[in-house]
Amino acid sequence: MSLIFDIGARLLYRDALLLVIDKPPGLPVHPGPRGGETLTDHLDGLRFGLPRRPAPAHRLDRDTSGCLALGRHAKALARLGKLFAGSAVDKTYWAVVEGGPDAESGRIDLPLARRSDDPRSWWMKADPTGDPALTHWSVLGRAGGRTWLELKPVTGRTHQLRVHCAASGWPILGDSIYGNGPRGGSLHLHARTLTIPLYPKRDAITVEAPPPPHIAAALADMDTA
Numbered sequence: 001m002s003l004i005f006d007i008g009a010r011l012l013y014r015d016a017l018l019l020v021i022d023k024p025p026g027l028p029v030h031p032g033p034r035g036g037e038t039l040t041d042h043l044d045g046l047r048f049g050l051p052r053r054p055a056p057a058h059r060l061d062r063d064t065s066g067c068l069a070l071g072r073h074a075k076a077l078a079r080l081g082k083l084f085a086g087s088a089v090d091k092t093y094w095a096v097v098e099g100g101p102d103a104e105s106g107r108i109d110l111p112l113a114r115r116s117d118d119p120r121s122w123w124m125k126a127d128p129t130g131d132p133a134l135t136h137w138s139v140l141g142r143a144g145g146r147t148w149l150e151l152k153p154v155t156g157r158t159h160q161l162r163v164h165c166a167a168s169g170w171p172i173l174g175d176s177i178y179g180n181g182p183r184g185g186s187l188h189l190h191a192r193t194l195t196i197p198l199y200p201k202r203d204a205i206t207v208e209a210p211p212p213p214h215i216a217a218a219l220a221d222m223d224t225a
Contacts, residue, residue: 007042013207017076018069018198019046019054022209025065025187029056039068046070058084061159063174066093066191066209083196084156090195090204093151093161094140094211096188096218097170098180100147105138108164112157123177124159126167133157135164141222146173148222150192161189173218186214 005024013020023029028038043053054070057080069089071077083089113130115123134154141148147170151161162178165171171179173188181187190211197204211219 005042007045011046012067012209013205014048015205017072017079018196018205019072020067020069020194020205020207021046023060023065023068023191025063025212025214028062029059029068043070048072057081058089058156059158060191061162061187061189063187064093064189064191065212065215067091067194067207068191069194069196079198080196083198087154087156088197090193091153091156091191092193093153094190094192094215094219095149095151095161095165096173096215097147097149097165098173099145099170100142100149101137101139101168101170103139105136108135108137108168109133110164110167112160112163122158124157124163126163131155131157133160133164135161141219141224143222146218146222148219148224174214188215188218190215 010022012022031038047053050072054072055077057069057071057077060068069080071080110126110133111128111130112124112133113127115125132155136152138150139147140150153160162172162175166178174181174185175187176183176185193206193208195204195206
């Protein structure tokens with residue numbers, strides 16, 4: 001089903017090198033083997049006079065909403081790529097999970113590996129022989145057997161936050177792969193902020209995205225920590 005939206009209205013930040021948009025949930029960032037609509041189909045609307053459309057500097061899952069950084073040209077993408085690859089970009093996510101931790105903050109240090117050797121598969125699993133993966137978390141609120149978490153991934157493994165939460169015993173609400181969500185349900189995972197040290201002689205750029213309606217509704221019921 002096509003997602004009809006005004007991509008210009010989802011622009012959160014713009015300068016000569018960088019755009020940050022609020023990606024809607026349910027839209028893949030990059031084309032996949034199954035085809036279908038992707039964010040790329042909408043990026044011509046963000047050229048702002050440049051000859052080529054911008055391109056994503058990192059990934060967000062199809063069902064994850066929130067801050068997505070775009071490089072406006074090849075040199076910008078190269079600079080952003082180094083920052084993301086070197087873990088210089090500070091990323092903060094909000095998640096609503098089923099159950100939740102007993103403590104108020106902590107870390108998940110759990111290596112991850114692919115479930116399958118099929119290069120088309122992005123599904124992951126906790127595996128002591130996998131790639132190192134580290135996530136810091138803190139509780140922002142609780143209610144009705146659910147917990148609102150702030151998640152800060154130190155590494156950037158595929159599906160890291162989803163696997164880390166599920167492996168800890170509190171899967172993200174609506175996660176049909178690693179949790180108990182129905183197929184086609186609404187994943188409650190949102191890329192809340194990006195802090196990007198793009199310019200050496202300036203302060204880092206911090207951009208914040210509002211939660212989409214399904215997550216905002218869940219957060220409205222929370223007793224904040």
